[in-house]
Amino acid sequence: MKYIQLILLFVTFSIAISCNTHTNKQVTNSKEYNQYLELSDNYKLKAIQSDYSFWENKLIETPNQFPYNAKLAAANSKIFTLTGAISKLKNAEKNLIEANKKTNYNNAGYLRSLARNYISQHRFKEALTLLTKAEYNGEHLKRTHFMLIDVHLELGNYTKVEKYLSKTKNFKDFDYLIRLSKYNDHLGNLDNAIKYLEDALEIAKASKNQDLIQWNYTNLADYYGHAGRIQDSYHSYLKALTINPNNSYAKKGIAWIVFSYERNPEEALRILNTVTKENASPDYHLLKAEIADFMGNVAEKENQINIYLQKVSNKDYGVMYHKYNVLLFSDKKPKEAMQIAKQEVKERPTAQSYDLLAWAYYKNTEYKKALEITEKYVLNKTFEPEALLHSAYILKANGKLKKAIELKEELLGAIYELGPNSESEIKNI
Numbered sequence: 001m002k003y004i005q006l007i008l009l010f011v012t013f014s015i016a017i018s019c020n021t022h023t024n025k026q027v028t029n030s031k032e033y034n035q036y037l038e039l040s041d042n043y044k045l046k047a048i049q050s051d052y053s054f055w056e057n058k059l060i061e062t063p064n065q066f067p068y069n070a071k072l073a074a075a076n077s078k079i080f081t082l083t084g085a086i087s088k089l090k091n092a093e094k095n096l097i098e099a100n101k102k103t104n105y106n107n108a109g110y111l112r113s114l115a116r117n118y119i120s121q122h123r124f125k126e127a128l129t130l131l132t133k134a135e136y137n138g139e140h141l142k143r144t145h146f147m148l149i150d151v152h153l154e155l156g157n158y159t160k161v162e163k164y165l166s167k168t169k170n171f172k173d174f175d176y177l178i179r180l181s182k183y184n185d186h187l188g189n190l191d192n193a194i195k196y197l198e199d200a201l202e203i204a205k206a207s208k209n210q211d212l213i214q215w216n217y218t219n220l221a222d223y224y225g226h227a228g229r230i231q232d233s234y235h236s237y238l239k240a241l242t243i244n245p246n247n248s249y250a251k252k253g254i255a256w257i258v259f260s261y262e263r264n265p266e267e268a269l270r271i272l273n274t275v276t277k278e279n280a281s282p283d284y285h286l287l288k289a290e291i292a293d294f295m296g297n298v299a300e301k302e303n304q305i306n307i308y309l310q311k312v313s314n315k316d317y318g319v320m321y322h323k324y325n326v327l328l329f330s331d332k333k334p335k336e337a338m339q340i341a342k343q344e345v346k347e348r349p350t351a352q353s354y355d356l357l358a359w360a361y362y363k364n365t366e367y368k369k370a371l372e373i374t375e376k377y378v379l380n381k382t383f384e385p386e387a388l389l390h391s392a393y394i395l396k397a398n399g400k401l402k403k404a405i406e407l408k409e410e411l412l413g414a415i416y417e418l419g420p421n422s423e424s425e426i427k428n429i
Helices: 002-020 030-036 043-061 066-083 086-102 108-120 124-137 141-155 158-167 174-187 190-207 210-226 230-243 248-261 265-278 283-295 298-312 322-332 334-347 351-363 367-378 385-397 401-412 422-427
Strands: none
Touching: 030 230, 030 248, 043 066, 066 086, 066 108, 086 108, 108 124, 108 141, 124 141, 141 158, 141 174, 158 174, 174 190, 174 210, 190 210, 210 230, 210 248, 230 248, 248 265, 248 283, 265 283, 283 298, 283 322, 298 322, 322 334, 322 351, 334 351, 351 367, 351 385, 367 385, 385 401, 385 422, 401 422
């Protein structure tokens, strides 16, 4: 009995050490962000719902007015962004299909809107088909070209990305700069990615478009975090919240800083508990599970994973959570993870998708196949820390220790991005 008590004491002590000895200075201040938690009203959501009701009544009065379908779709898309309710995104799709049918798929604006909806659903090939039609149509061609950059970047067609970036080149154009920024991030040129996004922010501020400014702040916050500029990241999330106090993504970003940088899991969970009251997106529960794992709370970890699985069992999500499912199933259901990864590569043949496939092979103990995919499609093709971590494991399993250790050195600088749970993993490579 004493022996068991000693083991329990050691485990408790180890958890306490892992949670409390981190020495990063605190950058967040609960007094600054508490005002955005537990809000009594979501004024932005109410305004959009009112707008939706207005156009819904107009459509009932005059069913043949297809522009009303587009208005309803726009309102539903905004509600989805605010609440994470997948039914709203699917309702937007239905209205956009109706608008396109009534115009014989010959209105470039409606084609782009439906493509944007499909991008949100990760249906990139279908989006590309629609945008190709819009490009042939020729109406507001530059807008179509910008969206073609988005889709080709998601599909890994980088030659096409460069082609359309060249066609739209204009360093005073917000839409051009944000796409140039994203492409530079893909290339691993993070400093340039930040610079172009900062330039875009100035244009957004000049336009006084609050939605664009808010979007810009959250994306800049992400990039600052990647660059290790944690204070700047935090302040950018706060600025997004001053524009929209119900910005769940910004709150999640602050929760990540509190968890991964400050190593304060209890406070991070407090923030996330308010987020999951206002936003139904399944991935918040995976973050809660990760934090519970860090705290050594196995029961809560499993509880949050089960909530996630229950949510994504809704067929409306389609392929949106394939990446998360591969990573989640790779330990307990490696064969299922393999099938999902193969489908993801088929639909979206990027380095990140191939990394998921290689990881699935690794988890199925097919180490040589995992290495073959990693060396051909992942290494030097992506700079995402998660892919590099998987690659290090795969290299090590195949006896390529020198290269694995080289990746380890890079990964030690990416612990903030990967999360505290990765620290011991990386050190053991």
